[in-house]
Amino acid sequence: xxxxxxxxxxxxxxxxxxxxxxxxxxxxxxxxxxxxxxxxxxxxxxxxxxxxxxxxxxxxxxxxxxxxxxxxxxxxxxxxxxxxxxxxxxxxxxxxxxxxxxxxxxxxxxxxxxxxxxxxxxxxxxxxxxxxxxxxxxxxxxxxxxxxxxxxxxxxxxxxxxxxxxxxxxxxxxxxxxxxxxxxxxxxxxxxxxxxxxxxxxxxxxxxxxxxxxxxxxxxxxxxxxxxxxxxxxxxxxxxxxxxxxxxxxxxxxxxxxxxxxxxxxxxxxxxxxxxxxxxxxxxxxxxxxxxxxxxxxxxxxxxxxxxxxxxxxxxxxxxxxxxxxxxxxxxxxxxxxxxxxxxxxxxxxxxxxxxxxxxxxxxxxxxxxxxxxxxxxxxxxxxxxxxxxxxxxxxxxxxxxxxxxxxxxxxxxxxxxxxxxxxxxxxxxxxxxxxxxxxxxxxxxxxxxxxxxxxxxxxxxxxxxxxx
Numbered sequence: 001x002x003x004x005x006x007x008x009x010x011x012x013x014x015x016x017x018x019x020x021x022x023x024x025x026x027x028x029x030x031x032x033x034x035x036x037x038x039x040x041x042x043x044x045x046x047x048x049x050x051x052x053x054x055x056x057x058x059x060x061x062x063x064x065x066x067x068x069x070x071x072x073x074x075x076x077x078x079x080x081x082x083x084x085x086x087x088x089x090x091x092x093x094x095x096x097x098x099x100x101x102x103x104x105x106x107x108x109x110x111x112x113x114x115x116x117x118x119x120x121x122x123x124x125x126x127x128x129x130x131x132x133x134x135x136x137x138x139x140x141x142x143x144x145x146x147x148x149x150x151x152x153x154x155x156x157x158x159x160x161x162x163x164x165x166x167x168x169x170x171x172x173x174x175x176x177x178x179x180x181x182x183x184x185x186x187x188x189x190x191x192x193x194x195x196x197x198x199x200x201x202x203x204x205x206x207x208x209x210x211x212x213x214x215x216x217x218x219x220x221x222x223x224x225x226x227x228x229x230x231x232x233x234x235x236x237x238x239x240x241x242x243x244x245x246x247x248x249x250x251x252x253x254x255x256x257x258x259x260x261x262x263x264x265x266x267x268x269x270x271x272x273x274x275x276x277x278x279x280x281x282x283x284x285x286x287x288x289x290x291x292x293x294x295x296x297x298x299x300x301x302x303x304x305x306x307x308x309x310x311x312x313x314x315x316x317x318x319x320x321x322x323x324x325x326x327x328x329x330x331x332x333x334x335x336x337x338x339x340x341x342x343x344x345x346x347x348x349x350x351x352x353x354x355x356x357x358x359x360x361x362x363x364x365x366x367x368x369x370x371x372x373x374x375x376x377x378x379x380x381x382x383x384x385x386x387x388x389x390x391x392x393x394x395x396x397x398x399x400x401x402x403x404x405x406x407x408x409x410x411x412x413x414x415x416x417x418x419x420x421x422x423x424x425x426x427x428x429x430x431x432x433x434x435x436x437x438x439x440x441x442x443x444x445x446x447x448x449x450x451x452x453x454x455x456x457x458x459x460x461x462x463x464x465x466x467x468x469x
Contacts, residue, residue, distance in 0.1 A: 002035070002036055003036070003060055003125050004036035004059040005030065005035060005036075005059055005061040005062070005063050005125070006038050006052070006056070006058075006059040006061070006063070007026065007037060007040070007062075007064075007065070008040050008042065008052065008062060008063065008064045008077060009023050009040070009041045009042060009065050009070070010064065010066065010071075010073035010074040010076075011042040011043045011048070011073050012043075012069045012070050012391050016173055017171070017173055017174075018172055018183060019041075019169065019172050020041065020043075020065060021162055021184070021185070021233075022117075023063075023065045024161075024162025024164060024166065025162050026063065026065070027163035027166055028159070028162055029119070029121060029122050029159070030121060030122070031163055032160075033126065035125050037166070038055060038058075038059065038166075039166040039167070040055070042073065043172075044168065044171035044172065052081065053080075053084055056081065056088055057085075060089075061088070061089050061090075061091060062081055062090050062091065063091045063092075063121070064077060064078065064090065064092050064093075065092075065094045066092055066094040066095075067094050067095050068095070068368050068369075068391065069391050070096075071096050071388075071389060071391050072389070072390055072391040073391065074096075074108075075108055075389065078092075078108040078109065082107075082108075089111070090108070090109050090110050090111075091110065091111045091112070091113060091124065092108070092111075092113070093112065093117045093120075094201075095201050096369065097109065097112045097113070098112070098113075098114045098115060098200050099200070099368075099369040099370025100369050100370070100388050101137040101146075102144060103389075105137060105138065106139035110138060110139065111124065111130070111136055111137070111138045112137045112138070113135060113136055114135045114136060114137060114150075115135055115149065115150060115152075115201055116150070116152060117135075118153060118159055119153060120135045120150055130147075131145070131147065134147055134148050134150040135147065135148075135149055135150030152188075152189070152203045152207065153188075153207070154207060156187075156188060156207055156208065157209055157210050161213075161216065161217040161220065164182070164220065164221060165224075169182060169225050177229050177231075177262075178229055180227050180228065181228060181229040181230065182227050182229075182231070183231045183232075183233045184214070184217055184218070184221075184231070184232060185233055185234050186209050186214045186234055186237065186243075186247055187207060187209065187234050187235075187236065187237070187243070188202040188206075188207045189202045189203050189205045189206045189207050190235040190236055191205070191236075191239075192236075192307075194304060194305045194306055195304050195305050195337065195371060195372040195373045196304065196333075196336070196365060196366075196367070196368070196371055196373045198368065198370040198371055200370060202235075206236065206239065208240070211243075211246045211247045211249075211250045212250070214250070215250045215251070218230060218251070218254070218259075222256055226258075227259060228258060228259060228260070229260050229261070229262065230259060230261050231265075232261065232262070232263055232265075233264065233265045235265070236267070237263055237265075237267060238263075238271050238273060238277065239268070241274065241277055244277060245276065245277055245280055248277070248280035248281060248283070248284040248286075249280060249284075251285075252283050252284050260285045260287045261285055261287070262287055262288040262289070263289045263290060264288065265292075266290040266292030266329075266331045267289065267290070267291055268291075268292055268307075269293040269294075269313075269317075270307040270308070270310060270314075271317075272317070273317045273320065273321065275320060278320045278326075279324065281324065281326060282324040282325055282326055286326055287327060288326065288327040288329065288358075289321055289326055289328055289329070290328075290329040290331055290361075291314070291317065291328065291329070291331065292331045293330055293331060293332055293351075294306060294331070294332060294336070295333065295343065295346075295347050296343070296347035296348070296349060297339075297343035297346045297347065300336055300338050300343050303337065304336055304338065304373075305372075311350070315354065318330075318354060318357060322357070327358040328358055328359075329357065329360070329361060330351060330354060330359070330360045330361065331363065332350075332351055332360070332362050332363070333347075333364070334363070334364055334365065334414045334417060335365040335398055335405070335410035335413075335414065337365075337376055337402060337405070339405055339410070340405065341409050341413065344409075344410075344417075345413070347417075348413070348416065348417050351417070352420070362414060362417040364397070364399070364414055365410075366387070366399050366400075367383075367387065367399065368387065369387060374387070376402070377402055380403065381400055381401055381402025381403065382401055382402070383399065384397075384398065384400055384401065387399060
């Protein structure tokens with residue numbers, strides 16, 4: 001009998017909704033071995049619990065993808081399934097379960113996939129003996145078992161592409177982005193050692209998809225879904241310059257008339273972007289590039305594992321990119337470990353000195369589970385909320401204190417930063433460009449701005465974990 005699995009992506013309270021790409025890769029791997037698959041994205045599915053309940057009798061297993069933004073809803077969904085279908089086996093995967101599997105098994109998950117999941121889920125569907133499957137944690141004979149880790153996937157081209165046919169791309173919304181749009185990755189892995197990032201999913205080794213493989217996915221999205229924007233969401237798209245150039249050249253050769261591209265996740269500020277790459281980005285119709293700077297303090301950057309910032313290189317990159325007609329967004333973090341009021345002010349001052357740019361974003365540093373940052377706070381500071389069970393985004397109130405770094409100071413500097421930048425003319429212009437038909441985004445932006453300026457922005461979420469977990 002052919003096996004089947006119901007895949008679920010939980011929701012979170014935010015004003016934009018983006019397609020969860022990771023679960024698409026999982027679904028594609030399952031399709032290769034003829035596993036019957038259904039996907040429910042709770043972000044875009046009204047009355048999703050009813051849809052889940054209707055599907056439980058039709059599928060052997062449930063797979064839930066979880067990150068720090070969706071953990072609250074993931075636990076709620078798991079509890080709902082446990083109550084209504086106690087015999088249904090639940091598999092969880094993603095960065096949060098990988099970091100906190102011992103908190104989830106057995107109450108909320110029977111099996112947790114640790115790290116990259118494509119090969120692991122394939123084996124789970126084909127093998128009965130869990131002890132033979134690398135890269136999983138599970139509950140057996142009254143105790144938690146953790147199998148040896150699985151090597152990273154070396155040949156990314158062999159994965160194919162996410163099962164985009166399972167997505168309703170017209171349902172996703174992002175500010176100033178035409179609908180439908182999609183997000184793709186051209187590489188996995190990051191060699192940097194930033195203490196606020198996890199590395200246990202894609203590791204520290206850069207692995208590349210070939211330009212031909214990437215363009216096959218872009219062609220599929222353009223021809224089958226008529227997408228109008230494709231966002232490349234690599235951790236380090238410009239780290240290997242020649243690879244970036246080759247992808248741009250392939251995009252140019254394909255001459256996509258009605259499609260534009262962007263790099264919204266933030267390229268590293270210390271990488272030199274040469275004139276040839278800038279020219280290729282512009283010719284390939286990249287309309288927006290984000291640069292991840294994080295801090296204006298060299299001392300803080302050094303201590304958090306970032307390369308030292310060469311402001312001359314940064315300014316030259318910004319000038320060159322904007323001169324080519326490409327929007328530039330800058331990303332900074334407030335409340336990093338080792339920050340003080342003085343270093344946070346340096347961050348604000350650096351941001352001011354880099355104007356004019358199209359947008360400046362400040363994010364509250366959060367010690368997410370699985371990071372060195374989290375371990376540092378656990379040892380030397382205190383958490384102001386339960387980061388293992390509650391969903392959080394980077395915009396909000398301080399979630400920890402450590403040493404002389406106090407929550408009131410982080411919150412004060414965070415609000416100060418946004419009061420200086422939120423209502424600058426370029427950002428107002430961007431807001432006015434948003435499709436007014438998308439009332440969710442328009443309302444969300446207004447509420448978002450109010451929260452940032454006056455409330456700190458953090459949305460409180462109910463914790464669904466038992467007290468004894």
